[in-house]
Amino acid sequence: MNDAVLERIRRKVIAPPEPMGSYSPTDVKFLLKDLSGVTLERPTEDREEAIQSGIHYSEMLPVEYQPTDDYIRLFHDTLVYSASKVALAAAVVAELIVRKRGLNVVLVSLARAGTPIGILIKRYIELTYKVSVPHYSISIIRGKGIDENAILYMLQQHGADAPLQFVDGWTGKGAIRGVLNEACEEFEAKYGIRLNDDLAVLADPGYCCETYGTREDFLIPSACLNSTVSGLMSRTVLRDDLIGPGDFHGAKFYREWLPLDVSNLFVNQIASCYFAVTEEARQIADNMLQQPLPATWKGMQDIKAIQSFFGITDVNLVKPGVGETTRVLLRRVPWKILVDRLDNPNLTHILLLAKDRDVPVEVFPGLTYSCCGIIKPLKGETE
Known part of the structure; x- marks a missing residue:
């Protein structure tokens, strides 16, 4: 890397991050501009119409779903029931990161679903390896890319060769995986620095990542809720009138x-379950490295089958997987929910939300995923 590139990185003036979120600053630092004083929320139906008419989703925020008492109880029950399973998956991906990247790694969570997973990985490394690795949460937006200022800030703090490890919660179609790949290529073309576009996720039901805790499409409790399980942070926002050239993306x-x-x-x-799963996690990680399963993008076969069956031309209306289907029910206008089977234990909260919002649920045999949410087309398609 030549001196001109290093000087270019150092000289970029970036507004320092403001303390945000309800997590401890020792867990994560949000590289986001605080837009708390700006009214950005739009009613679900209005926002859906705006998105489908061409306004980018990152220019506004949904009015966040306020869950019923039954749904909150379901979250707590699910957390108790699945804590050990989630801990094992988090421990496995943490072990893979350490083996692949070492202990000088800088964790970079993709806000906002990646943030709690990044914290879990950081805590596991600290508990198991006695090393406190840096952890940031930054914005990446489909159709607009990653927050370049956030990347530059981290390189300024940790060196131009800092091993950044991107982290997200789960995969659906793999759209963000693709955005990350493109963003790393663009960053290299602009700055001469090749970032590692490996994306580490807790669950990879879309088969589009190579660093993952599991490929089972199961319920991660943090997918059940919005900001109240993500440090009280909104989705990220990118609008020219709010975000200046030296700013991070907003939230x-x-x-x-x-x-x-x-x-x-x-x-x-x-994290309280880590002691019980450490040895198993190490064994699984070793086996995965000895016999790696490549990213086959197998989930896209489901998407194509669903598009063909229902005559859906816009792939962005199809949201596969438990996490993405939950998002559809929480902040979009759902048309219908497809499930692999009605007695799938991972779907209890999906069925509850669908009932609450009066959304039909249909069995779609042969799904790779546990379920798939389809957003209602507002221009007559599939009606």
Whole structure:
């Protein structure tokens, strides 16, 4: 790397990050601009119409779903029931990261679903290897790319050769995986620095990552809720009138919801299971490295079959996997929910949400995923 490139990185003036979110600053640092004072929320139906008419989803925020008491109880029950399983998956991906990247790694969670998973990985490494690795949460947006200022800031802090490890919660179609690949190529073309585009995820039901804890499409409790399990942070926002050339992408910090926040409860409960799963996680990670299963993008076969069956031309209306289907039910206008079978234990919260929103549920045999959410087309398609 030549001196001109290094000087270019050092001289880029970036506004320093503001303290945000309900997590401890020792767990994560958000590289996001605080837009808490800006009204960005739009009603679900209005936002859906705007998105499908061409306005980018990152220019506005959904009005976040306020769950019923039954749904909150389901979250807590699921957390107790699945804590050990989630801990094992988090431990496996943490072990893979250490083996592949070493202990000088810098964890870079993709806000916001990646943030609690990044915290879990950081805590596992600290507990098991007695090393506190840096952890940041940054914005990546489909159709607009990754927050370049956030990348430059981390390189300024940790060196131009810092081993950044990108982290997300789960995969659906693999859209963000593709955005990350493109962003790393663009960054190299601009700055001469090749970032490692490996994306580490807790669950990879889309078969599009090579660093993952599991490929089972199971319910990760953090997928059940929105900001109240993600440090009280909104989705990220990118709008020219709000984000300047030296700013990070933006987000809102919902301080008013502190009494409802379960973000730290979630990571604490999962992390408490680490001692019991460490040896198994190490064994699984060793086996995965000895006999790696490549990214086959197998999940895209499901997407094509669903598009063909229902006559859906816009692939962005098809959201596969438990995590993505939950998002459809929480903040989009669902048309229908497809499931592999009605007695799948991973679908309890999906069926509850679908009933609450009066969304039909249909069995679609042969799904790779446990379920798939289809967003209602607002221009007559598939009607």
